[in-house]
Amino acid sequence: MARQLKEVQGIIFKRQKYREADLLAKIMTKNNGIITLLAHGALKPKSKLGASLLNFSYGTYVIYFTGHGLSTLRTYKDVSQFDGLFSDLTKNAYASFILDLIDHAFIEYQNLGKYYNLANFALQKINAGTDPEMITQIVQMQLLQAYGVEPEMRHCVICGKKQGKFDYSIKSGGILCSQHFDTDPGRLHLKPKETAVLRTIFLLPFERLGDIKINTATKTATRKAIDRIYQETIDLNLKTKKFLDELKLNE
The missing domain is CATH 1.20.1440.120 (Recombination protein O, C-terminal domain)
Structure with a gap:
């Protein structure tokens, strides 16, 4: 399946460092199951991606969707957090x-x-x-x-x-x-x-x-x-x- 740009609604629930400045994050989505996202450069000081991938964040994520293996996070919008859980x-x-x-x-x-x-x-x-x-x-x-x-x-x-x-x-x-x-x-x-x-x-x-x-x-x-x-x-x-x-x- 070719990569396609897709918006998914979901909840972030696991994350880990990957390579030097990248992040892997698991997202539980409404319609596309559980996806592991690769966020390039998310750990760099100027990156805005890292904050959207804190555990118990939820909202809309724009991803390059593969349907198997890793998908890639491109950007996000309307992301909030369950502050009480965090x-x-x-x-x-x-x-x-x-x-x-x-x-x-x-x-x-x-x-x-x-x-x-x-x-x-x-x-x-x-x-x-x-x-x-x-x-x-x-x-x-x-x-x-x-x-x-x-x-x-x-x-x-x-x-x-x-x-x-x-x-x-x-x-x-x-x-x-x-x-x-x-x-x-x-x-x-x-x-x-x-x-x-x-x-x-x-x-x-x-x-x-x-x-x-x-x-x-x-x-x-x-x-x-x-x-x-x-x-x-x-x-x-x-x-x-x-x-x-x-x-x-x-x-």
């Missing part, structure tokens, strides 16, 4: 993990579909002061489908029952009603309320979940449950997750 270590850690998680679910240039909107929703909410832990859990549950893991959360995987007390079974790939708890002794042993939270944040459109509030004990239990689901079904090893876990240990 200046707050905790918010920064949650936002970085969320974008890293989405990044690993897709190959470059693969259209993200609704997951771009999910990323944008999450960053806006965290930036505005919504509980970042809860927003992250919403993203993790809603992103399972993108990783090819789609647990059955609407009804018991064995009998189809929709009402009652439920627990989550990784082995069975979804929820079990209390009549079938004995089919998996290794189920997560969650309280009914905790399973209900997992079901809600998985099934409801994320736009309706922005202000969900649960107590600390429930939130801790659902976080551990989601971590186990990821560890045992996807087995990612993200530096951003390790940093987030360390941050929580030091709170």
Whole structure:
């Protein structure tokens, strides 16, 4: 595919020095997937490109688009920043993990579909002061489908029952009603309320979940449950997750 000049809307989420004065930056775009941009001379003192490639910047970028490998940043317009994410270590850690998680679910240039909107929703909410832990859990549950893991959360995987007390079974790939708890002794042993939270944040459109509030004990239990689901079904090893876990240990 020949290079073409193209405007893309997106969010910058990773950057690194490349050669002497160049930058490589990853951008999550609305319509063209995740692209690695080469910005020539962006680290030179007089360059205006560097400021547009700070993490959590978003706006319109004019690029030489290739469709594979590196694309090149030519210029930009209307670029702003999620200032709250950039200046707050905790918010920064949650936002970085969320974008890293989405990044690993897709190959470059693969259209993200609704997951771009999910990323944008999450960053806006965290930036505005919504509980970042809860927003992250919403993203993790809603992103399972993108990783090819789609647990059955609407009804018991064995009998189809929709009402009652439920627990989550990784082995069975979804929820079990209390009549079938004995089919998996290794189920997560969650309280009914905790399973209900997992079901809600998985099934409801994320736009309706922005202000969900649960107590600390429930939130801790659902976080551990989601971590186990990821560890045992996807087995990612993200530096951003390790940093987030360390941050929580030091709170």
